[in-house]
Structures are given as structure tokens and as C-alpha cells.
Amino acid sequence: MVWVTADAPTKVELDSCVRCGLCLPHCPTFRLTGDETASPRGRLAAMSLVANGDEQVDAVFADVMGLCLQCRACEVVCPSLVPFGRAMEGARAEIATQLSLPGRKFRHFLLGKVLGMRFLVRLGSLGIAIAQRSGLSRIAFGPLKRLAGLRRLPILTGRYSGNVWESMGPTRGTVALLTGCVMEPWFSAVHNATVELLRRGGYRVEAPEGQTCCGALAAHDGAAVLAKRLAARNISAFDGYEMVVANSAGCGAHLKDYKNWGGEAVSKATRDIVEVVAEILDTGDLPELSLNGKQVAIQDPCHLRYAQRIIEEPRRILRAAGYEIVEIDSEGWCCGAAGTYTLTHPDMSEELGKRKANQVRETGAILVASANPGCELQLRSHLGSDYRIAHPIELYRDALRASDEKAVLK
Ligand code: SF4
Ligand code: SF4
Incomplete structure (x- = not known):
């Protein structure tokens, strides 16, 4: 068995690597380990071996792919323009389909289903807000320790989806805001700043109903089917907008990659908030x-x-x-x-x-x-x-x- 899904790395993607090694010094996992299999070139070679039927999608292959940060530092220095991020998402989709690894099903349920359910995200956030106030968050252990890096969450978060904010002064146009999954309850201050600056810069801001988590975390973890479902909901919610604004770099990058997930128009329409605010500054409207x-x-x-x-x-x-x-x-x-x-x-x-x-x-x-x-x-x-x-x-x-x-x- 080689590849079994339509998401697998393609021959064109894999053959575009000329093995020059220019990406190696830019790859953090290669620099830290010195191991060729922890480099972009090594990972692409491993994908090619599977594509050619010389290796299997097994636990070793999953380890080699899993150590990659998907930071895409290798992409920007690659003279052959290898679409490494896309190929890695494809390889991980294959691993998720072909191998049953401990913890993965639960992780995919969280990333591909729970993050797409606003009610559950808000309920979980309420639990965290209570833990922060009661001191329980200080005794968090294991993966929950990461929550120590959270801002202090409000008990109740305002709902952004479904809202419209009129521009202040003459209108430049209308933009759609991606409200995301945890951005709304965990980073509402970033949404507030986004809306305020867009309005002051002359934009009418709409947060369309029906949108959901962008699906980046699911896609990066190989939960391709769930990621596609989330993308489909957003593609429909953002249909017809000339500009879709994201204020989380990870979400913006994934929306711009929607061309790989059936959403060419959303890909083209997406801008990160820093691009839009910098442009407004250049025009003198901020x-x-x-x-x-x-x-x-x-x-x-x-x-x-x-x-x-x-x-x-x-x-x-x-x-x-x-x-x-x-x-x-x-x-x-x-x-x-x-x-x-x-x-x-x-x-x-x-x-x-x-x-x-x-x-x-x-x-x-x-x-x-x-x-x-x-x-x-x-x-x-x-x-x-x-x-x-x-x-x-x-x-x-x-x-x-x-x-x-x-x-x-x-
Ligand atoms: S995405 Fe980052 S970690 Fe992965 S191979 Fe490229 S540079 Fe290395
Ligand atoms: S820089 Fe590009 S072509 Fe060269 S080894 Fe790295 S991925 Fe392959």
C-alpha cells in the first residue's frame, strides 16, 4: 500500500525537490538534531520513498513527519519552490488514514469537531475563566500547563458572528471578519482592536453568521476530512466578500491556502489585519x-x-x-x-x-x-x-x- 487518499503529496510536488540542501540551515529541527531525516530534504525523500512503493506509511514514517513544525521556513529559501507545507499536510492526512496511533482520534475530535462548535468552545472557555479566578489554573499539570500562557478570560464573551459595524466617516468598502474558534473567547481584545481600526480606517465590518474555525489545526494534524468540512462552511459564509480579514497569523495563512481545499475565491480575498492596517496608514487615514x-x-x-x-x-x-x-x-x-x-x-x-x-x-x-x-x-x-x-x-x-x-x- 502506498498513498490511499486524494490529499497525498503529488508526484509533481515531490519531484520538484532537487536535493540541493539550501533549506537545511533554515530548518530548526535539522539544526537542533543534525539529522537528515529531521530536515525538509530528508522528509521529502521519505515521502518519495513511500510514493514509489519502496517504504510504507508506518510508525517510523509517522515519527519523521511528526517532528516537523510545519513552520515553512524551508519554503521561502527553496529555489525549486517546493510547496512543502502542502506536501506535509498531505503526508499527515495519509498517516491519519493508514495508521491508528494513540491519542490521534481524540485530538482530531477536538481539532476538527469541538473547535467547530461555538457552544463547546465557549463552555470550555468558561471553565478556564473559573479556574483562573479560583486558582485552580495554577495547579494545572501536563498539557494543561500551557494554559498558564492565556490572558485572563472574561466569564462571558461577546458574540462577534452576526454583527455589523458601520465605518467611521466615508466608506472604503465592506470587509468580512473571520471570528475563528478560540480567538473570540480567548483573544476578544484583538477582535475589538481589529474592528476599531478597520472602522476608523473607513471600512464597514461584517462578521458573517455560519462561519467557523478555519480548520488550520485539523489540517496540520492530518484530519483532512474534518478540515475540509470546516473549510466548506467558511467558503459558504464568506461567499461574495471582496475582502476577508483574519487577525491570527495561523488562521490567515490557512485561509490563503483554501485554494487547496476548494476555496479559490476565499484564498484570493483573504488579508491579514497587519496588511490592511499598514495599507490604511500608507493612505494617511490612520x-x-x-x-x-x-x-x-x-x-x-x-x-x-x-x-x-x-x-x-x-x-x-x-x-x-x-x-x-x-x-x-x-x-x-x-x-x-x-x-x-x-x-x-x-x-x-x-x-x-x-x-x-x-x-x-x-x-x-x-x-x-x-x-x-x-x-x-x-x-x-x-x-x-x-x-x-x-x-x-x-x-x-x-x-x-x-x-x-x-x-x-x-
Ligand atoms: S516546515 Fe520547518 S521544521 Fe518542517 S522541514 Fe520545513 S523548516 Fe523544517
Ligand atoms: S531547498 Fe528545496 S529543492 Fe533544495 S533540498 Fe530543500 S526542498 Fe529540496
């Missing part, structure tokens, strides 16, 4: 604020920097907010959050998380900008409560409000 004298360390989420190739825009926004930007990682390594990686590979995730946190400490900044919720969780659980981690657009929105207040007091 102001440049004066230097506030504070430093901000900037963390590039892999799904912003590599999957979406967005590097300058968050910096543009932070400069406009008056911050002095400190770079933390010239090599741009993944922080180790990587979707469910903290659960599936806790040791490697811990090592990468510690490395990133140490780099932040070395800068001396106590404020960190990150445009992805998973990275925020990872950074906060490694840095502790002395540090503030926030989305770049939250920092700009806060600076804008402070500037408004100053103007009123004058």
Missing part, C-alpha cells in the same frame, strides 16, 4: 503617532513570516504607534508553539520556547509584539507575567486612544 520612547521586541510568527511572507507590515504599524522596535531573532526560528506541537513534542517545543524567551530577555524589552495567538501563549508561558505580549494592532490601537485622550485634554 495617523502616525509620535515616539512614546518605549521599546517593543518583535516576534515573527512563522505563519506570518514564512507562510504569508509578511515581514515589514507589523514593523510599519509599531513604528506608527511610536515604538522603538528591537529585533529578537535574526534567524527567525519557530517559537515551538506550532499548533499542537506543544502536546505532541513537548521536549522540542520546550527547547524552542526557552530559546525564544531567552532572546527576548536579552533585548531588555518587557513588551513583545506577536501577531499569532499560539506564539503569544508560548511566549507568555515561558516569559511569565512580568512581560506583556500583545498583537501589533492592539499596541497601535492603545497608542491611538492615548493620543486621542491627550488631544481632548489640551
